[in-house]
Amino acid sequence: xxxxxxxxxxxxxxxxxxxxxxxxxxxxxxxxxxxxxxxxxxxxxxxxxxxxxxxxxxxxxxxxxxxxxxxxxxxxxxxxxxxxxxxxxxxxxxxxxxxxxxxxxxxxxxxxxxxxxxxxxxxxxxxxxxxxxxxxxxxxxxxxxxxxxxxxxxxxxxxxxxxxxxxxxxxxxxxxxxxxxxxxxxxxxxxxxxxxxxxxxx
Numbered sequence: 001x002x003x004x005x006x007x008x009x010x011x012x013x014x015x016x017x018x019x020x021x022x023x024x025x026x027x028x029x030x031x032x033x034x035x036x037x038x039x040x041x042x043x044x045x046x047x048x049x050x051x052x053x054x055x056x057x058x059x060x061x062x063x064x065x066x067x068x069x070x071x072x073x074x075x076x077x078x079x080x081x082x083x084x085x086x087x088x089x090x091x092x093x094x095x096x097x098x099x100x101x102x103x104x105x106x107x108x109x110x111x112x113x114x115x116x117x118x119x120x121x122x123x124x125x126x127x128x129x130x131x132x133x134x135x136x137x138x139x140x141x142x143x144x145x146x147x148x149x150x151x152x153x154x155x156x157x158x159x160x161x162x163x164x165x166x167x168x169x170x171x172x173x174x175x176x177x178x179x180x181x182x183x184x185x186x187x188x189x190x191x192x193x194x195x196x197x198x199x200x201x202x
Contacts, residue, residue, distance in 0.1 A: 007034045012188040013042075019159055019194070022046050022133040026123065028079045029138035032057050033064035039134065040068050046134075047071045049127040053078040053086065053115050073127065079137075080117040081145040087114055120146065120153045130156065137162040143169040147176040154180060160193040 006012050013035070022043040027036045030050035040048060050065065050072060052058045058076040065072045078086045124132065135157045139146065143164060154160075154176070164170045173191075181199050185192040 003031055003034055006188065007038050010188060012190055013038055013161070015185060015187045015192060016134065016159070016161060017042050019043075019134060024127075024129050024132050025049070025134045025136070026127060026129065026132050027051065027136045028120075028123075029136075029140065030057075030061050030074070031138070033061035033074075035136055035138075036061070036065055036072065037068075039136070040065075040071060043134075047073075049073045049075065049123070049129070051075045051077055051079060051123065053117075055115075075123075075126070077115055078117040078142070079120060079123060079139055079146055080142060081149045082117075082119050083122055084117050085114040086117040119149075120151075124153060124156065132157045133159060135160045141165040141169060144172050147172050151176045154196065155198060157196055160196055162191050162193075163189050164191055 016039075022039075023046050025036075025039050025043070025046050025048045027039070027048055027050040030036055030052040033050060033052075036048050036050045039046060048065075048068075048071065050061060052061050052074070053076065055076070058074070062074050065074055080086065118126065124130075137143065137146070137160070143162065160182075162173065164173055170191075177193065177196075179199055180193075180196055182193040182196045185194065
């Protein structure tokens with residue numbers, strides 16, 4: 001219900017409603033699909049690839065997005081710095097917040113089912129998206145891995161909306177964007193980068 005309130009009552013994504021010509025959306029950390037539902041209704045011409053690792057959340061995400069038919073592809077998996085296998089970890093910092101599941105390398109866990117994880121480049125290939133009009137990221141601290149390596153895929157992203165989980169995630173994120181220009185904004189817990197484009201070299 002907290003996630004529902006953030007999206008539909010507090011309307012955290014309202015500042016994205018005026019984005020022009022949104023046809024391709026990737027929702028990384030889709031949870032039970034509320035953000036995808038919001039975007040599908042705001043942008044009726046868009047199709048979405050929603051990615052969620054947690055099995056229970058994934059099942060609800062599939063059910064919630066089923067009415068949108070072919071406009072939606074839901075993948076059970078995680079986003080990471082490379083293709084690997086992961087396991088979910090409900091950490092002490094998320095006690096009481098059952099929707100918050102941190103992903104760890106499967107090799108570090110023996111008590112949880114493994115799920116696939118992909119780097120963003122591979123995910124875009126799976127989604128058959130040469131460009132992304134809106135990339136939404138809420139991956140509970142995995143921003144450090146996602147943005148800590150090669151981020152040339154940012155050249156293919158027009159607008160980015162992310163929840164940054166702590167100072168280290170923020171530092172790594174903005175370091176990855178140092179060669180890009182964008183209009184920076186905030187809405188609730190979200191950091192918004194609109195009109196993302198590579199800086200012109202002098």
